Amino acid sequence: MLARWQPLLDVRVQRFFVQTMKTKWGSCHHKARTIRFNTELAKKPAECLEYIVVHELVHLLEPTHNARFVALMDRLMPEWQFYRQMLNRLPARGGHWNYCAPPCALSAVERHSGCDAGVIGGPQP
Numbered sequence: 001m002l003a004r005w006q007p008l009l010d011v012r013v014q015r016f017f018v019q020t021m022k023t024k025w026g027s028c029h030h031k032a033r034t035i036r037f038n039t040e041l042a043k044k045p046a047e048c049l050e051y052i053v054v055h056e057l058v059h060l061l062e063p064t065h066n067a068r069f070v071a072l073m074d075r076l077m078p079e080w081q082f083y084r085q086m087l088n089r090l091p092a093r094g095g096h097w098n099y100c101a102p103p104c105a106l107s108a109v110e111r112h113s114g115c116d117a118g119v120i121g122g123p124q125p
């Protein structure tokens with residue numbers, strides 16, 4: 001899947017990891033050009049996984065969730081908001097994992113080195 005999207009975005013990922021993560025579906029490290037995916041994603045619909053892949057790849061071009069980021073997402077994957085909602089609704093491990101809880105949604109984050117394609121479980125109290 002990465003092989004399919006990288007040429008489209010004209011980016012190359014240095015390394016990527018699939019690992020167990022408690023709080024995020026995916027993350028990217030802009031400077032190191034590495035991205036990580038949560039192993040739990042493997043159990044999700046392919047569209048959702050694809051959305052995370054594209055989301056993290058776009059971060060290599062645009063590290064924040066700013067207007068440019070949204071524009072890129074819109075162009076590459078017009079239905080991305082739909083997939084995000086879909087992920088949001090999917091229950092996991094008996095609890096609800098919020099994918100990209102509203103505060104994370106496209107707010108411009110300066111320190112995005114641990115991007116969060118989404119925060120599982122939403123903001124902590």
Ligand SMILES: [Zn+2]
Pocket residue numbers: 055059065115116117118
């Ligand atoms: Zn993000």
